Amino acid sequence: MRYKDKIVLITGSGSGIGKAAAIAFAKEGATLIVSDINKDNGLDTVSEIINNSGKATFFEADVSNYQMVVDLMNFIVDKFGRLDVAINNAGIGGDYAKIADMTLESWDKTMLVNSTGVFYCIKNQIPIMLKQEKGVILNTSSIAGIRGLPNAAGYSASKHAVVGITKTVAMEYAKNDIRVNAICPVFTVTPMFDPVAMDKMKSGISEKLKANVPMKRFADVMEQVNTMLWLCSDEASFITGQTISVDGGLTA
Numbered sequence: 001m002r003y004k005d006k007i008v009l010i011t012g013s014g015s016g017i018g019k020a021a022a023i024a025f026a027k028e029g030a031t032l033i034v035s036d037i038n039k040d041n042g043l044d045t046v047s048e049i050i051n052n053s054g055k056a057t058f059f060e061a062d063v064s065n066y067q068m069v070v071d072l073m074n075f076i077v078d079k080f081g082r083l084d085v086a087i088n089n090a091g092i093g094g095d096y097a098k099i100a101d102m103t104l105e106s107w108d109k110t111m112l113v114n115s116t117g118v119f120y121c122i123k124n125q126i127p128i129m130l131k132q133e134k135g136v137i138l139n140t141s142s143i144a145g146i147r148g149l150p151n152a153a154g155y156s157a158s159k160h161a162v163v164g165i166t167k168t169v170a171m172e173y174a175k176n177d178i179r180v181n182a183i184c185p186v187f188t189v190t191p192m193f194d195p196v197a198m199d200k201m202k203s204g205i206s207e208k209l210k211a212n213v214p215m216k217r218f219a220d221v222m223e224q225v226n227t228m229l230w231l232c233s234d235e236a237s238f239i240t241g242q243t244i245s246v247d248g249g250l251t252a
C-alpha cells in the first residue's frame, strides 16, 4: 500500500500502459484520476478499479487542448485539494514514414500531443505541487527519446523533447521537493504497439524488432508499471531528473 491516501493523476489511462498503471496504483491505495481523450475507455478503467474496491474518478481531457488541461487540474484541486503524483503518459505514435514522406499534419500533431501536451500538463501541475511543498511528476518518454527510430522522426523528436523537459523541470524545482523523472519504454505490447497488427501490415517486422532487443523479447506492460510504481514512491526519494530505460538492454 505504497500509495495509501495519495492522489494520483494518469493521463492516457484509458488504454495500455496508462490503464495498467492506474489499476496498479489503485491496488496500492491511491485515489486515481483517470484522464483520457477517449471517454468510454477511461470509464472502463474507472469501473475496473471500483470493481476491485479501489477509488477512481474519470475526467475527459485532450492533453493537446490547453483549456482542457487547465480544467483537469482545477477539477483535481477542487475535488481532492492536492495532487501527489502526476503521470503524463498520454501519447500517439504518429506517421510510420521516412522524413521525406512524413506529412506536415502528422509532424505537428505528434509534437502537439506528445511534447506540448506534457508541457501543458507540467505547467499546471507545478503550482499545485509548490503549494503542497512536495510532489512527483513522471513522464512517459520512449527509447525513441534516447536514440533514433527510423521511420518515426516525429515520434522520436517529440519523445526527445519529453526528456529535455523532464531534466530541466527537475532542476528548476528540486529545491521545492518536487521530483520529475521519465521512463523510456521499449516496444511494449499495448493497442499502440500490437505485433500481430504490425505483421499483417509488414510480414516478419515484429521478429525483426524483437531481434534488436538484447533480451530478445518485447516488454510486458507490468514491467513498465512496476518501474513507475517504484519511481513515484518514497523508495526513490533522491532520484530526480532521470530517464529510466525499461528496454531489455536496447539503449545500452
Ligand SMILES: NC(=O)c1ccc[n+]([C@@H]2O[C@H](COP(=O)([O-])OP(=O)(O)OC[C@H]3O[C@@H](n4cnc5c(N)ncnc54)[C@H](O)[C@@H]3O)[C@@H](O)[C@H]2O)c1
Pocket: 011, 012, 013, 014, 015, 016, 017, 018, 035, 036, 037, 038, 041, 061, 062, 063, 064, 089, 090, 091, 092, 093, 113, 117, 140, 141, 142, 143, 184, 185, 186, 187, 188, 189, 190, 191, 192, 193
Ligand atoms: N507501447 C509501446 O511500445 C511504447 C513504447 C515507448 C513509449 N510508449 C509511450 O507510452 C505511452 C502510452 O502508450 P501505450 O502503448 O499505452 O498506448 P495506447 O494507445 O494503448 O494508450 C495511449 C492512451 O493515450 C490516449 N491519448 C491519445 N491522445 C491523447 C490526447 N491528446 N489526450 C489525452 N489522451 C490521449 C489514448 O486514448 C490512449 O488511451 C505513450 O506516451 C507512448 O508513446 C509506448
